[in-house]
Amino acid sequence: MKNYFTHLECTNCNKIFDSNKITNLCDECGKPLFAKYDLDSASKELDKSYLEEQPGNIWRYSPLLPVKKDKFKLTLGEGYTPLFKSDRLGSKINHNNLFIKDEGVNPTTSFKARGLAMAVSKAYELGIKEISIPSAGNAAGAMSSYAALAVIKAHVFMPKDVPPPFVAECKALGAEVTLIDGLITDCGKAASEGIKNLGWFDVSTLKEPYRIEGKKTMGYEIAEQMNWKLPDVIIYPTGGGTGLIGMWKAFDEMEELGWIDSKRPRMVSVQSDGCAPIIKAFNDGTKYAELWQNAFTIASGLRVPAAIGDFLILNAIRESNGTAIAVSDKEIMEYSNLIGKTQGIFAAPEGGATLAAFIKLYKQGWINKDETIVLFNTGSGHKYYSLWD
Numbered sequence: 319m320k321n322y323f324t325h326l327e328c329t330n331c332n333k334i335f336d337s338n339k340i341t342n343l344c345d346e347c348g349k350p351l352f353a354k355y356d357l358d359s360a361s362k363e364l365d366k367s368y369l370e371e372q373p374g375n376i377w378r379y380s381p382l383l384p385v386k387k388d389k390f391k392l393t394l395g396e397g398y399t400p401l402f403k404s405d406r407l408g409s410k411i412n413h414n415n416l417f418i419k420d421e422g423v424n425p426t427t428s429f430k431a432r433g434l435a436m437a438v439s440k441a442y443e444l445g446i447k448e449i450s451i452p453s454a455g456n457a458a459g460a461m462s463s464y465a466a467l468a469v470i471k472a473h474v475f476m477p478k479d480v481p482p483p484f485v486a487e488c489k490a491l492g493a494e495v496t497l498i499d500g501l502i503t504d505c506g507k508a509a510s511e512g513i514k515n516l517g518w519f520d521v522s523t524l525k526e527p528y529r530i531e532g533k534k535t536m537g538y539e540i541a542e543q544m545n546w547k548l549p550d551v552i553i554y555p556t557g558g559g560t561g562l563i564g565m566w567k568a569f570d571e572m573e574e575l576g577w578i579d580s581k582r583p584r585m586v587s588v589q590s591d592g593c594a595p596i597i598k599a600f601n602d603g604t605k606y607a608e609l610w611q612n613a614f615t616i617a618s619g620l621r622v623p624a625a626i627g628d629f630l631i632l633n634a635i636r637e638s639n640g641t642a643i644a645v646s647d648k649e650i651m652e653y654s655n656l657i658g659k660t661q662g663i664f665a666a667p668e669g670g671a672t673l674a675a676f677i678k679l680y681k682q683g684w685i686n687k688d689e690t691i692v693l694f695n696t697g698s699g700h701k702y703y704s705l706w707d
Contacts, residue, residue: 320363322355323384326527329630337384340444340519342526350627351527352567353384357574366577369542374398376432376535382571383436384531390443392467394425396435397535401543401692407660407673413680415690417549419540420663421697426463426487428456428666428697429536433560436532437521438464447471450518452505454557454618455484456697461521462491473512475505480618483701501613503623523558524627530564537568540692541578549583550689551640553675555668555696556587556596557622559631566634583692585640587631588675590615590647593623596631600642605629616647616705617667619696641684649674654699667702669695 326335330349335341337353344351364381372378376397385391401419408416421429434457441449450473451461458474465472474488478497488495498505512518520526541548548569554562562585572578587596592614599607610623625631635642647667654670657663672693679685699706 319368319381321383321386322357322360322364322381323353323386324356325354326351327354340446342520350524350530350630353527353531355382355571357571361575364575366542366546366575376435376532379535379538384528385436385439385443387443390439392435392439392442392464394431394435394463394467396424396431398539399423401540402661402663404661407657410656410660411677411680413687413691415688416676417690417692418657418661418663418669419536419692419694421536422663422666422669422695422699426456426459427700428460429533429561429694430456430460430697431463432532432535433457433529434460434464434521434532437461437526437528438468438470440528441470441519441521442468446519448473448516448518449521450509450512451475451521452502452509454502454621455480455701456619457523458493458495459484459487459491462488462493465493466491473509473518475509477501477505481701481704483703484618487701501621501623503609523560523625524563524630530560530567533560533564534568534571536561536694537565538572540565541569541572546578548578548581549692551586551685551691552583552694553586553588553672553691554694555617555620555671556589556631557619558625559587559596559627561694561696562587562634563627563630566638582638585634585638586675586679587635587640587642588671589642589644590617590620590650590671591644592647593621594644595623596625596628597642597644599628599632600635605632607632615650616702617650617671618702619666619668620671641679643675643678645671645674645678651705653677657695658699663695664699665695666697666699667705668697669693
């Protein structure tokens with residue numbers, strides 16, 4: 319099937335980059351790059367009905383993804399996760415149009431499988447032999463898994479206080495694991511030595527252009543699963559923010575393809591009140607977020623004190639007339655449990671954070687009873703088992 323990937327483009331200064339060359343950030347302004355496609359041709363040649371014969375994973379959208387040759391498309395069955403109409407939960411909280419997109423059923427039990435399947439596949443296609451990532455846990459496991467499939471050496475840098483299952487997973491998958499006394503930002507600094515001196519390819523959040531292409535498939539899936547009509551509100555737990563940014567990119571692409579109309583969901587970014595740089599920047603009306611000092615939360619995926627894509631997250635929230643909201647760790651645990659007790663989903667703390675945000679916004683009247691809401695549970699609670707001890 320024809321692939322429409324054409325080039326890379328800086329999200330800030332719009333400089334163009336060759337799609338066949340190994341590239342991380344823009345060499346002019348240091349900002350993230352986006353993969354771009356010939357959507358004009360695709361809109362004439364690619365009808366969404368082609369999806370009826372495609373596999374139930376992220377590669378069903380291959381014409382609009384950056385890996386061009388089939389032999390480099392690594393898969394463990396990631397993507398096309400269930401979108402549950404949450405009737406029992408909805409009746410408990412008096413809302414009848416609540417859905418949960420359950421990413422915990424992905425390989426390595428989180429949504430990170432999408433982005434890392436794409437990033438490692440593209441690294442494989444480009445002939446890269448060693449890759450590196452700083453991670454709070456789930457991204458490291460996903461990278462290690464797909465690197466093992468591609469026989470690429472994986473270097474993982476994680477805070478030493480991450481839950482033990484994250485470390486065990488990476489080691490079992492053959493990665494070289496370095497534990498750092500600090501936060502994910504400190505891990506990034508440690509990883510930079512190997513990237514600079516040994517030539518490892520950096521697959522950290524938005525420091526390469528391909529992880530976001532895997533994450534954008536969540537946007538395509540929501541549209542497809544809801545019969546090409548987007549929900550009124552999407553509530554998303556935000557650390558590095560690639561999922562939120564990726565979905566926003568997907569919506570624009572689908573509109574250009576003629577698959578959806580111009581209606582967009584209001585995008586809600588959720589963070590812990592112990593690490594809420596995006597919420598502060600949103601409330602302050604700034605373009606960029608300041609580094610959050612002394613970051614702490616039980617939700618490892620939300621403990622990201624600085625996100626390189628902060629301006630892209632904030633753009634999506636503001637352009638959609640969305641909002642940003644912080645919730646407490648106590649609320650995160652309370653509502654993770656409520657998801658479990660009502661819907662049978664063992665949600666990661668990050669998933670519980672989205673329900674906590676919904677409850678607040680619903681009580682405030684920001685969300686009304688007739689609106690269709692999608693909550694993202696981005697992972698499984700299994701790796702966080704000690705929180706329930």
